[in-house]
Amino acid sequence: MQFYALKSTVLKVLCSRINLAPICKRNMACSRYEYVKSYELDDRILPNVWIVIRIDGKKFHKFSNAHKFEKPNDINALNLMNAAGIAVMKEFRDIVLAYGQSDEYSFVFRKDTTAYKRRASKLLTYVTSLFSSSYVMSWPQWMDRQLSYAPCFDGRIVLYPTDENLRDYLSWRQADVHVNNLYNTAFWKLVLQSGLTNQQAEERLRGTFSADKNELLFQEFGINYNSLPPMFRKGTILLRKRVVQSEGDDQEKGSQAIVPMHDDLIREQFWREHTEILSKYVPGKYVSPSVVPRLLKMQLSEESQLVKATMS
Ligand code: GTP
Ligand code: MG
Numbered sequence: 001m002q003f004y005a006l007k008s009t010v011l012k013v014l015c016s017r018i019n020l021a022p023i024c025k026r027n028m029a030c031s032r033y034e035y036v037k038s039y040e041l042d043d044r045i046l047p048n049v050w051i052v053i054r055i056d057g058k059k060f061h062k063f064s065n066a067h068k069f070e071k072p073n074d075i076n077a078l079n080l081m082n083a084a085g086i087a088v089m090k091e092f093r094d095i096v097l098a099y100g101q102s103d104e105y106s107f108v109f110r111k112d113t114t115a116y117k118r119r120a121s122k123l124l125t126y127v128t129s130l131f132s133s134s135y136v137m138s139w140p141q142w143m144d145r146q147l148s149y150a151p152c153f154d155g156r157i158v159l160y161p162t163d164e165n166l167r168d169y170l171s172w173r174q175a176d177v178h179v180n181n182l183y184n185t186a187f188w189k190l191v192l193q194s195g196l197t198n199q200q201a202e203e204r205l206r207g208t209f210s211a212d213k214n215e216l217l218f219q220e221f222g223i224n225y226n227s228l229p230p231m232f233r234k235g236t237i238l239l240r241k242r243v244v245q246s247e248g249d250d251q252e253k254g255s256q257a258i259v260p261m262h263d264d265l266i267r268e269q270f271w272r273e274h275t276e277i278l279s280k281y282v283p284g285k286y287v288s289p290s291v292v293p294r295l296l297k298m299q300l301s302e303e304s305q306l307v308k309a310t311m312s
Contacts, residue, residue, distance in 0.1 A: 045118040048111055050160040052169060053127045055153040057103030063151055064103075067143070071192065072184035073232045080135060080142040081105060082236050082295055086258045087134035088127055089238055096277050099170055099265070101177040101235030103153075105131065108166065108277075120157055128155035141298075163278050171266040177235045179210075182225060185232075186213045189221050230262035237261045239274060241286035243300065251285040257299045259286050 045051055057063060069077045078100075085098045085105045094113035099106045107127055109115065116122040132153050139147045160166045183205065190201040205213065217223040225233075239261060242254030263270050271277070276284045288296070 043120040045120050045123075045157070045159065047118075048161075050111055050163075050166045051109040051113065051118070051123065052106055052158045052160060052166070053109070053124055053155060054104060054106040054158065055128050055131050055155045058152045058154060060103035060151075063149075066148055067145055071188045072181065073229075075229070075231070076142045076144075078231060078236070079295060080138055082238070082260055083138040083142065083298075084131050084134040085236070085238055086260075086295060086299070087138070088131050089240065089258045091130055092127065093240075096240070097170075098238040099173055099235060100238070101173065102180070104173075106170070106173060108170075124155050124157050128153055166278075167265075167271070174235055174265055178233065181228075181232055182210060182213050185223075185225065185228065186216055189217065189223070193221060234262045234264060237263060237265060239277070239286075240283045242283050243286050243288050243296070245288055247287055249287075254285065255300055255303050256283060257286075257296055257303070260293055260295050 064074070064077070067077075081100050081103070085100050085107075088105075088107060089095045089098055092107070092109070092115060094110050094115050095107045096110050097108045099108075109123070116126070132151065135151060135153075136147065158169070160169055186205055187201050190196045190204055191198060196204065208216075214225050217225055237260070238258050241257060241259045242251050243257050243259065244251065244254040265271075274284055276282055292300070
């Protein structure tokens with residue numbers, strides 16, 4: 001009897017020393033193994049900073065070849081990435097903007113988010129795994145080939161203290177698309193159309209500037225680089241908006257959706273048009289174009305089905 005009383009007192013003292021008192025109280029007992037919990041470190045992110053999570057496909061040069069993606073840009077594969085990005089934004093309402101290009105996506109959380117108590121590992125793993133599972137789930141809607149193996153994505157968190165840092169980060173990613181896409185467009189034209197080997201095409205482009213590649217595309221292939229689809233040249237920006245039919249429509253009556261855009265976010269104009277991103281966050285108004293992009297149409301029809309279901 002005395003022994004048990006002593007053991008229980010010793011355990012209580014031990015628990016309080018390693019701050020397990022709340023656990024002991026709840027379970028009425030404290031196993032000798034529970035001290036290991038104290039090894040889990042607090043990974044809460046600093047307050048008042050922009051949280052950016054960027055995910056990137058693992059070995060997508062191999063994955064894109066194995067699944068016969070069109071070179072250098074496969075419109076369906078890119079829209080599949082966008083669909084997975086939209087799924088993440090729908091789940092995490094504190095993401096104010098997402099930006100995707102090639103096999104990567106960046107998600108920007110509002111500075112004052114309290115999602116998952118700002119715990120870094122929770123946020124990073126949820127976003128990365130939700131993106132991956134959504135990519136796989138949406139595959140049949142965008143691709144006419146079978147998925148032959150499971151894709152995976154790495155993820156990282158980067159914190160930016162100022163609005164300027166955040167804008168520079170996004171500008172960096174968008175400048176990256178431009179540099180890569182111009183090079184890849186010229187490279188694959190030389191290989192697929194002119195019959196050069198990969199090595200010959202590389203040699204032909206070595207040391208060239210943007211202007212040279214633009215000229216090559218125009219002179220040899222009749223391509224005006226600026227007339228290529230904006231998604232290929234600018235990547236995709238996802239913003240939460242209220243979608244209306246015309247400019248005069250009341251914003252409040254619009255359906256909320258995640259709208260894909262392919263604008264130039266390096267320019268000041270973009271930030272003037274979408275003031276909600278950096279200020280107090282309220283979804284802005286978006287006037288639907290006459291040809292509604294499929295990614296948006298899918299969301300609007302989902303929403304109208306939801307409304308019908310709740311009314312019936
Ligand atoms: P790690 O990210 O280091 O694992 O390697 P990675 O092979 O994924 O390279 P990286 O992320 O730097 O580049 C992405 C690669 O994905 C590109 O180099 C392309 O090979 C491929 N990719 C992405 N989008 C497309 C596309 O639309 N079409 C084709 N054909 N390939 C694409
Ligand atoms: Mg990659």
